[in-house]
Amino acid sequence: MGGRVWRRLAALGVLCARCTVAQGPPVPETQLPAGLRQWIGLDFCGQERWIAFHGGLAEVVKEFNNRDFEPALLRLAELLVPVAQSTEAAFSCATAVASALALAAQCCDQLQRPVLAARFRQLSAIFGSYDYQMKGEDYINDSPWPINWKQNMEGILRSMAFLKQHEVQAEPWRSLPARAAATRGAAKRRVAIVTVCDYDPTVTPLARLSKLNRDAYAKMHGYDVVMYEKAPLFADPLAELLTEPLAHRPPAWSKVDALLETLAQGRHDWVMWLDCDSFFMDPEVRLEEVIALAESRCPAAPGDDAARLRDLVAKWQTGPEKEPESLLDWYDNLLESYAVEGAGCDAFEPPATAPSNRTLGWSEWLFRETRPQLVASEDGLMLNTGVMLARASIWSWAFFQKVRWMTFGRSPVTQHPWWEQTAMVYLLQFPFVLAEARGGRDLAASGPALGFAAAWAPVAQKTINGYPPLVSSALLTHSTFEHGDFIVSFSGCKIYSSQEVCNQLFLNYFFQVHSLEELARDPALQPWL
Structure with missing residues (x-):
């Protein structure tokens, strides 16, 4: 491996000679969305920062080839920290950053730190x-x-397969259906289920099916349903920083706006995001039970998070009395005035040497909170944002605002193929993984070092979002939904099947938990029955 690495590194002159020429996209550029089109083929790897980065990486390769894996890992962290401080900078030569992170993973492999290796490969x-x-x-x-x-992606899948096995061994409940894994008798919470369903009813019955499914489940347990038929855009004084045309903004970002809109109402203890193409399949499972499962590792301290959040939101929406030198700094100061440390759990340690960047969100509020604030699963690749539960708290407000901030101006993150997942991983994992590169130890599912924010309580895909065999057999990173599981997700169906096949799949799963006889006269469903 070492010789091959060195030959590639020796080719810097070739890179600089063609720094403005790049491979074209696999589909005609004219067929791409306008927002994405402006980024296709841009290559800034010939900039001075990347020439210097290349030189540093060459030194790392020498250490790696000499089997000095610990110094190599430390040097990689030192190389990456300055670049990671800006998403615009980091993605300007994304292949360089990807290669450094992949090499860090290989160092971790050699140092017998397989979990940390998996986290580096995710990045x-x-x-x-x-x-x-x-x-x-x-x-x-x-x-x-x-x-x-290809080799890099295969390495990620192998690492994640190991990680999933490791997690099940540490926490056996991860292999159980939600009904068997969840905590019974959990206290009642005020919960909102939030969805954006912007689908043409003449093409698919999905929006109607989703509404009926959510309404029935919410009525059974006393939850609220917040359903948008068009993608919302959160409005506050910072909205002026969204300078790109709204038509350029991929629809996936609407979940961040929808969550902020619902959090801003201050009427709930928890807010659930559920992709439109997901259905509740075991209505007996309460969301409070899933939350209690997530909180079992670090119970929340008593207190009214929603009241403090309402107070913050009121000041947030009013904005500064006079124009500040920096609007972002003003809002960061406001966030810091409300941020508090969590109740604390001895099982978790905040990173001692994490890189900091207040605007990016790499700050004390992110590093020191140990109570579960965000409940979401990981698939076989990384964080899955199709189903999430967020505590109505200052932390969640700061988190989703910082995710939103990554789309301000002309941002590469906005057009990333994984959209908001990228921004969330950039916050939840990147600074923690870089910090643990200096830790001299591996990570563990139960602490003390996790490689991600302790405020994120990962649950198993089986707990909250399995996939039909039609999807999971094609997307090998996704767990297969089995009878008795809580939620089924169809994300990815249209990639591998026709709209007609997906529509039949939606109807098939829907009528496993709803009465065809009762809904046969529903005007919106009649054309599909």
């Missing part, structure tokens, strides 16, 4: 997938950076 996938979309696989493979697209 490598974030950057590699960006250039894969913008420039193509050949660009990555033929670059002077020590990385091969």
Whole structure:
């Protein structure tokens, strides 16, 4: 491996000679969305920062080839921290960052830190997938950076398969259906279920099915349903920083706006995001039970998070009395005035040497909170945002605002193929993984070092979002839904099947839990029955 790495690194002159030329996309550029089109083929790897980065990476390769894995890992962290401080900078030569993260994972493999290796590979996938979309696989493979697209992705899948096995061994409930894993008798919470369903009813019955499914489940347990037929856009004084045309904004970002809109109402203890193409399949499972399962590792301290959040939101929406030098700084000061440390759990340790960046969100509010604030699963690749539960708290407000802030101005994150997932991983994992590179230990599912924010309580895909065999057999990173599981998700169906097949799949699963006889006269469903 070492010789191959060095030959690639020695090709810097080739890179600089063609720094403005890149592999074209796999589909005609005219067929791409306008917002994405402006990023296709852009290559800034010839900038001075990347020439210096390349030199530093060459030194790391020497250490790696000499089997000095610990110094190599430390040097990689030092190389990555300055670049990671800006998403614009980091994605300007994403293949370089992906290669450094992949090399860090290989160092961890050699140091017998397989969990940390998996976390580094997840981050490598974030950057590699960006250039894969913008420039193509050949660009990555033929670059002077020590990385091969296919080999890197195969390595990620192997690492994540190990990680999932490790998690089940540490926490056996992860292999159980939600009904068997969840805590019975959990206290009642005020919960809102939030969804955006912007689908043409003449093409698919999905929006109607989703509404009926949510309404029935919410009525059974006393929850609220917040359902948008069009993508919302959160409005506050910071909205002026969304300078790109709204038509350029991918629809996936609407979940962040919808969550902020609902959090801002201050009427709930928890807010659930549920993709439109997901159904509740075991209505007996209460969301409070899933929350209690997530809180079992670090119970929340008593207190009215919603009241403090309402007070913050009132000041947030009013904004500064006079124009500040920096609007973002003013809002960061406001956030810091409300941020509090969590009740604390001895099982978790905040990172001692995490890189900090207040605007990015790498701050004390992110590092020190240990109570579960966000409940979401990981698939076989990384964080899955199709189903999430967020506590109505200052932390959640700060978190989703910082995710939103990554789309301000002309941002590469906005057009990343994984959209808001990228921004969330950038916050939840990147600074923690870089910090643990200096830790001299591996990570663990139960602490003290997790490699991600302790405020995120990961649950199993089986707990909250399995996939039909039609989808999971094609997307090998996704767990298969089995009879008795809580929620089924159809995300990815249209990639591998026709709209007609997906429609039949929606109807088939829907009528496993709803009465065909009772809904046969529903005007919106009649054309599909």
